[in-house]
Amino acid sequence: MMRQRSDGIRPEGGRATLSLDLDNEWSYLKTHGDSGWDAFPSYLDVAVPRFLSLFDELQLRVTVFVVGQDAAIDRNAESLQAIARAGHEIGNHSFAHEPWLHLYTDQEIEQEITMAEEAITRATGKRPVGFRGPGYALSGQVLNVLARKGYQFDASTLPSVLGPVARAYYFMTSGMNRKERQKRKILFGSWKDGLRPIDPYLWQVNGSTLLEIPVTTIPGLRVPFHVSYLIYLSRFSIAFAKTYLRTTLRLCKLTGTEPSVLLHPLDLLGKDDFSNLGFFPGMDLVASRKRVLVEGFLREIKKHFTIMPLGEYAGQVRDRRRLPLKQFSA
């Protein structure tokens, strides 16, 4: 639906959502099987101000998915409070950020989500409105707990057939043994996730429902649409990365898909900030270069879509649309 906005910019298309998964330095080291993660090294004091200034400049409100463990550590408090003060939505990104969350017992899952919720609420003064599983981990019990606790949405599915390919790359660059790999078997999603819907739908959970807002992958092609991926493509050709983004946005419009776009802290951190995350694609660029790229990508999306946080979008979608119902199966 077209509408005129007070700032005179008329978005050509519909809505898009933007979220930032606040994965911290320690959680990357942990997932990658590197030592030193258990001292919980943090770059939030560097990354968060950069994101807040970018969002402020572009007048964007987003959902920030916070990891409970970070919220429980005093030295992160100021960064997390600044996010809430700037008016962004707060989401729950689990407590321990273990992508094998779906392998926990029912009781452990309940505890994981509750502990994260309590720590995040205490640190930010805001109760999380939605959940995103670490590494897109999801299970029936996760959905049960979220529905019971009155969460507005889950945003843990990544319907991409490239998930298993990304996982293979990850394993290749790490020195993990078989057992470690087994735990990370569905990191970045399983083949089956690749076939899940791209548009929002309702999970049927114990007599109630929970809205699912999938992370958008390109309609028809089902390849990822993360800002990190665009940065990665820009390493080969900036023109190609921009064309890729424009084509994706056009495909979204043609198919009526309202894109859910993802940011990660490393999108604004560069090799001049850290040397120990070199295994990440795009970490060979300096931060100032990445900032220019990311700003360009976000401006392009803003040209075509009205960007909003996921919780705000959840309210609008539930009110206005008849959504398909789905049963969870692992």
Ligand SMILES: [Zn+2]
């Ligand atoms: Zn994460």
